[in-house]
Amino acid sequence: MSKQTAVRHREIGLSDEQVLDMYRTMILARALDERMWLLNRAGKLPFVVSCKGQEGAQVGLAFALDPTRDYVAPYYRDLGVVLRFGQTARDVMLSGFAKREDPNSGGRQMPGHFGSRKNRILTGSSPVSTQIPHAVGMALAARMRNERLVTYTSFGEGSSNQGDFHEACNFAGVQKLPVIFFCENNLYAISVPLARQVGCERIAQRAEGYGFPGVTIDGNDVLAVYEAARTAVNRALDGLGPTLIEVLTYRINPHSSDDDDRVYRSREEVDEAKQRDAIVTFGAYLRSTGVLTADKEQALLRDVEQVVDEATAYAEQAPYAEPQEALGHVYAQ
Amino acid sequence: MSKQTAVRHREIGLSDEQVLDMYRTMILARALDERMWLLNRAGKLPFVVSCKGQEGAQVGLAFALDPTRDYVAPYYRDLGVVLRFGQTARDVMLSGFAKREDPNSGGRQMPGHFGSRKNRILTGSSPVSTQIPHAVGMALAARMRNERLVTYTSFGEGSSNQGDFHEACNFAGVQKLPVIFFCENNLYAISVPLARQVGCERIAQRAEGYGFPGVTIDGNDVLAVYEAARTAVNRALDGLGPTLIEVLTYRINPHSSDDDDRVYRSREEVDEAKQRDAIVTFGAYLRSTGVLTADKEQALLRDVEQVVDEATAYAEQAPYAEPQEALGHVYAQ
Amino acid sequence: MAVKLFIDAIRDALVYEMRQDDSVFVLGEDVGLRGGVFRVTQGMIDEFGASRVIDMPLAESAIVGVAIGAAAYGLKPVAEIQFADFIMPAVNQIISEAAKMRYRSNGDWSCPLVIRAPFGGGVHGALYHSQSVEALFYHIPGLKVVVPSTAADAKGLLIAALRDPDPVLYFEHKGLYRLIKDEVPDGEHVVPIGKAAVRREGTDITVITYGLMVHYVLEAAEELAHAGISTHVLDLRSLLPLDRDAIIEAARRTGKVLIVHEDNKTGGVGAEVSAMIAEEALYDLDAPIARLCGPDIPAMPFSPTMEKFYMLNPAKIADAMRTLAAF
Amino acid sequence: MAVKLFIDAIRDALVYEMRQDDSVFVLGEDVGLRGGVFRVTQGMIDEFGASRVIDMPLAESAIVGVAIGAAAYGLKPVAEIQFADFIMPAVNQIISEAAKMRYRSNGDWSCPLVIRAPFGGGVHGALYHSQSVEALFYHIPGLKVVVPSTAADAKGLLIAALRDPDPVLYFEHKGLYRLIKDEVPDGEHVVPIGKAAVRREGTDITVITYGLMVHYVLEAAEELAHAGISTHVLDLRSLLPLDRDAIIEAARRTGKVLIVHEDNKTGGVGAEVSAMIAEEALYDLDAPIARLCGPDIPAMPFSPTMEKFYMLNPAKIADAMRTLAAF
Ligand SMILES: Cc1ncc(C[n+]2csc(CCOP(=O)(O)OP(=O)(O)O)c2C)c(N)n1
Ligand SMILES: Cc1ncc(C[n+]2csc(CCOP(=O)(O)OP(=O)(O)O)c2C)c(N)n1
Numbered sequence A, B: 001m002s003k004q005t006a007v008r009h010r011e012i013g014l015s016d017e018q019v020l021d022m023y024r025t026m027i028l029a030r031a032l033d034e035r036m037w038l039l040n041r042a043g044k045l046p047f048v049v050s051c052k053g054q055e056g057a058q059v060g061l062a063f064a065l066d067p068t069r070d071y072v073a074p075y076y077r078d079l080g081v082v083l084r085f086g087q088t089a090r091d092v093m094l095s096g097f098a099k100r101e102d103p104n105s106g107g108r109q110m111p112g113h114f115g116s117r118k119n120r121i122l123t124g125s126s127p128v129s130t131q132i133p134h135a136v137g138m139a140l141a142a143r144m145r146n147e148r149l150v151t152y153t154s155f156g157e158g159s160s161n162q163g164d165f166h167e168a169c170n171f172a173g174v175q176k177l178p179v180i181f182f183c184e185n186n187l188y189a190i191s192v193p194l195a196r197q198v199g200c201e202r203i204a205q206r207a208e209g210y211g212f213p214g215v216t217i218d219g220n221d222v223l224a225v226y227e228a229a230r231t232a233v234n235r236a237l238d239g240l241g242p243t244l245i246e247v248l249t250y251r252i253n254p255h256s257s258d259d260d261d262r263v264y265r266s267r268e269e270v271d272e273a274k275q276r277d278a279i280v281t282f283g284a285y286l287r288s289t290g291v292l293t294a295d296k297e298q299a300l301l302r303d304v305e306q307v308v309d310e311a312t313a314y315a316e317q318a319p320y321a322e323p324q325e326a327l328g329h330v331y332a333q
Numbered sequence C, D: 001m002a003v004k005l006f007i008d009a010i011r012d013a014l015v016y017e018m019r020q021d022d023s024v025f026v027l028g029e030d031v032g033l034r035g036g037v038f039r040v041t042q043g044m045i046d047e048f049g050a051s052r053v054i055d056m057p058l059a060e061s062a063i064v065g066v067a068i069g070a071a072a073y074g075l076k077p078v079a080e081i082q083f084a085d086f087i088m089p090a091v092n093q094i095i096s097e098a099a100k101m102r103y104r105s106n107g108d109w110s111c112p113l114v115i116r117a118p119f120g121g122g123v124h125g126a127l128y129h130s131q132s133v134e135a136l137f138y139h140i141p142g143l144k145v146v147v148p149s150t151a152a153d154a155k156g157l158l159i160a161a162l163r164d165p166d167p168v169l170y171f172e173h174k175g176l177y178r179l180i181k182d183e184v185p186d187g188e189h190v191v192p193i194g195k196a197a198v199r200r201e202g203t204d205i206t207v208i209t210y211g212l213m214v215h216y217v218l219e220a221a222e223e224l225a226h227a228g229i230s231t232h233v234l235d236l237r238s239l240l241p242l243d244r245d246a247i248i249e250a251a252r253r254t255g256k257v258l259i260v261h262e263d264n265k266t267g268g269v270g271a272e273v274s275a276m277i278a279e280e281a282l283y284d285l286d287a288p289i290a291r292l293c294g295p296d297i298p299a300m301p302f303s304p305t306m307e308k309f310y311m312l313n314p315a316k317i318a319d320a321m322r323t324l325a326a327f
């Protein structure tokens, strides 16, 4: 990587500390994901859904948001986003093990169904795309309350075919609401490839039909995603309305721990994607700029491993909810 | 109108007979509509929904279709289309009076809820936009059966915000199905004006997000609509996929006989639209070309009046369904 | 206290609550300048402005979905569905989302949302402007479902719904809008959700019903009274939760129960009411539990002959009541 | 005749019918190369090609809406909804359209469509991969709803559905896919829609149920038999139409009825079954009509403790049966 690109992050206004923080968040997401996958294969977690390959894009986006100001309505792969918004490794593992202390749902929902009020993360469900109008509604409410903030929502390219995407984008366009629609286009919806999933070339093309900008960014280019997101955030805060940001990314793992991706895509394709993985390329960039020294990297990896170990140990021994707790929280008490 | 435009219809391949036929269809639609409105005001019809102002666009489109080959899934204002597809004035009046002989529903549905198998008109309902995936499904089925035909579906600009529009367009785009999506943009969805209804400028802009062409045409220019439709039909028959045709038109009457449009739009706006009405302008064009002579016009108007009178008289005296017929046709007998 | 039309009582409740709680707002199709197609929200945009009386694009899933987001944020949206028949595109948002947000987040988030929808037939509305849709929702834990039958309840139940911390579906029979008027308390007036009301005390037979049918049943009861048959009439008002105690008590009162609703019979609300009684008051019964409901056909036809055939009326109800009384 | 898994019997029916009727085709998410997430359609794309085994974009309303158009045209689509929980976005198309096309067109058009959806819990599916959704549909005239409990019925009911001239919802309990195997007739095998099946003859108590619960009830019945209690077990199989005669007959048989379903209780199918009995066989009853169902909570939680709490099992059912028998 040339000296010219070496200072790219500073040129766009990110400090060395910030990019290291971004990298650490990516590494933590990856480490948690891989650990959960292992635990699933070891029979300890019934179900896992993976962020692997999408962390760079998620973190690039999330660092343009303000976790003390904005709200997020993320989809199930957004581990990078929820870590940025304050969920801890322990929270994630408690959810993986479906334990009582899981802040997302007390073990009621599968992992990947994020939500915690204190982290400004709206509770999510499994039916795809339902969160998109919610993010729009939160933006509407914030504006009614004169709160200057942005709401964020994410979804896969397949999920951009649901009616809820269309209806929510249109209303946000009509009202020029401060929403960021983030489409993580990983080329597959379970087994269905992009070409059989959408009629258009790029999901970003859909934005024109709602009257706001749509951009397509290389999802492995963390800084490019950050920049696009920052532009969108500023636009939103200035009252100019929503932006649709599509990132081209790749899901390295099968769809979930229940999936077998060998029937629908080649190993070569997956291996090729691994080369472009932002964890690899962003790491290389940081090393080439001297921001990430060998010492720092080792310390970071050690620290992340320890955090994940501790989280796993804690979550594994934590208690389940009592059976009859299933009866609670149907209505306000 | 200059001599140069005077032969415009022949230049695009329409004979004098054909344009007269188009005009007659428009006039008949208008006459039926006005008669039903009167009958409603006289307390004889409980409900009417009007095509007034949109006949030109409808007829321009429908004459590019083949009523012996194609299928239509029209929306409630498409009187011009269903007349072209073989519904008679009598059929329309039987439906208005909700009589047993109504070919659309035997008096079960409100007028404007078209459907008759022999006319290749799919049965429609009230919830808007549900017919859009149906037209796509018919096109899919036709292709599976190796039938070379086009399916047509129409809807208002407001209805283009329903999820079903989005989902159906996308699937048609993926499969390159022979469908014509016809958006009759009359600037209002009941009381809600275009700017508060859609985030974009033109509904046609939405087509790009599904990977097929979208065009916006002046809906009062009957021949322009015809041409755009013919292009779309050829495209579809050639296996190149769908087209979204948006026409800019105007609903001259209130939304329905239950509406009062004075609260949401000015009389000046309505009067202005009446000047641009295709019935006026297309008539003038035909007169200027000598195709429509005073004799022919008188005969046509007399004939249409008689047809409407006869249809009204017939329908008024026709019997209602017997009460217990309400129990029939829940399932196949 | 003043005598008011049912429809005006609904508007009263909205205006009353919007004046004192600036988190309340309404959104729906044509609710602004048009004041709603039935004029429920007429004039409200003048007082509260276009940011609290929001004309929505024609997309019910977004109307409810956006309202859910706003409710989660902490506001109190009142989503209007133009006709109950058009609630179907929003079913996913209602059942998968609104009903489950509190539960799935273990109580961390909630969804204090009200959905108003005019329902019911007998108004020449044909198949898609006449339906009763309550049976789709009264089965869904996490939701509440209310159906007022008087102007006073229209106001009191709506205020209760607006203050409820959970999602409430408020179904208003459009046949009642301008048919019914009664004394409506001025100002503060809350009718608690989950409480049925005895509309008439009686000793021979019990009729359990809700919505427009309450009035038809009362008319029939009046007629039967002349023939010496004394009818006890329970107005459910709340369909979820059902007022179990009131239902059992009403059934026990006479031992002969007829359940009446406009909605079709199979799987309607009457099924649950009957099952409750068969479970808890079987030995108090002196006759099979009867139901008189709309026929099991997809929806109510347009033509007057067939619409009349579908709709119950006081005469049909009186017949069923006489049969039960004579049992 | 061969012993087959429940899941294989479903595939058998599809393949059998697609071979002899080229108007039958399947469409849904991941039904092609992936063979469906449960592998029901595995291998079918190889035999029938991508034009008869269609991978659909992720949009349930389009899956059903497109299928409706194709059905109206004259084909026989089998729409797969990946999990029954995700049928919600398609409710408008199912209830407003499929159910009403024949009716609203006065018999001119029809909608011979089959919708398959895996439902039910106890499989660590959490809130949104465990739901029972049949109660939303068994109330809707114009639809048919079936729920097989054996491999033989899985095949026979699916073939019946495929030949039915009206829309049929076919709900397959995903817990049965690989749990249950039984003798499935080769080739032609039709189980008529609308007929319940007596799974066990008995004299002391009657249990009415469907789906996975049939097996739990039979297990419980076996246990009770050791204690000298004789159980009559009716498997409904068809929820719309319900087999009224079989239900009444089964209720009369013992005079003591327990209805069991996995779905939550309020407004579930058990309500209608109970109401039918209370209407037509009240005087044959020797005990209140009991229901044992899932708790009235929004959906089944993920954690094993709470999932187990939600799910019925043979022990819980046996308890309820003993209580009834002792009544
Ligand atoms: C309404 C609905 N239908 C089906 C599913 C099952 N499902 C879960 S994820 C998924 C694919 C999503 O693809 P995409 O939107 O591209 O996101 P990705 O998983 O690729 O990140 C499907 C079909 C669901 N969760 N919700
Ligand atoms: C799902 C649904 N919601 C609401 C309605 C009530 N409604 C009937 S027509 C209409 C407006 C339609 O506007 P548009 O699509 O622009 O068509 P136009 O009537 O202007 O031709 C509305 C809201 C409906 N029929 N269906």
Ligand SMILES: [Mg+2]
Residues within 6 Å of the ligand: A156, A157, A158, A184, A185, A186, A187, A188, A189, A190
């Ligand atoms: Mg994807």
Ligand SMILES: [Mg+2]
Residues within 6 Å of the ligand: B156, B157, B158, B184, B185, B186, B187, B188, B189, B190
């Ligand atoms: Mg319009």
